[in-house]
Amino acid sequence: MTLQLIRVDDRLIHGQVLVGWTRSLGVDHIVVADDKVGADPLQTTLMRMAAPTGVQVSIFTIEQAANALTGGTLDKDRVLVLVRGPAELSRLREAGVPFDRVNVGNVHSGPGRSKLTKEVYASPEELAVWRELAQSGVHLSAQWLPDQARTDLTPIVLRG
Template sequence: MATVVLARIDDRLIHGQVMTAWLQYVGANHIVIIDDETASDDFLKSIIEMAVPREIKLHIYHCEEAAAEIKKMSDDEKLMILAKVPESFLTVIETGLPLEKIIIGGMGANTKRTKFYKNISASDTERESFKKITAHGTKLVIHIIPDQQAVGVEEYLK
């Protein structure tokens, strides 16, 4: 099975920070996006495909199918898994793909979210998903860019 070198929640999915800082930092050769909306939108998928360097493989999956598809991947795959919301990762974990650590990156403010940590916002549902993810034994940290220190989320989930 492939090695997960980074699992990151970022509602922007593919953007400069992911492509320049994180991709190089973790040495991924394959990006997997787990998001039902994106997997169902051919136009959005084509835009994302254009943003990913040609030497990097890309797959975009619905949440329910992602764990099974990732388990089929070869051992030489180094995966960067991206999802817009924590519920996507929770589904992947609950459908059979254990993850050691998930990074909370960009989760911007919207009408359903309130401030979680500095410029990170989360809804009540997302906070519950964070708790469920950690209950599965997955470490959850806030880590915006590689050269900054990661921050644990335990105290923010009380």
């Protein structure tokens, strides 16, 4: 498997992912790792329907995704992994999925959430997870689309 990108985006599959990232990276397989969506047949069907022609979509729980990503079944694929937030990302890493770079696309604002960048907000609990990931050597960057500016998120979460 060629892991092209791991992206944190609370919208999971949407236009930016489908058009921007899959094309620029030559992705042929999107893996959504999310317990809620992975257990919901309707959401699973809708996300698969949104995929562009020629791009396979697999929607798994976090545990299933980790097994698929480390088990050799995707070895011939160019994979984009999507997770909803830092907790899911951390769980993938704890389950043995190797990565050292993460693209953070969009994590919405809300009550009790601090602004890290224009598009990325975090609760205190999420900020702690981001910090743990950064301290363990994962480079975090915020970038909406491949042709847009990238913000180094690592120093932002470390000083948090």
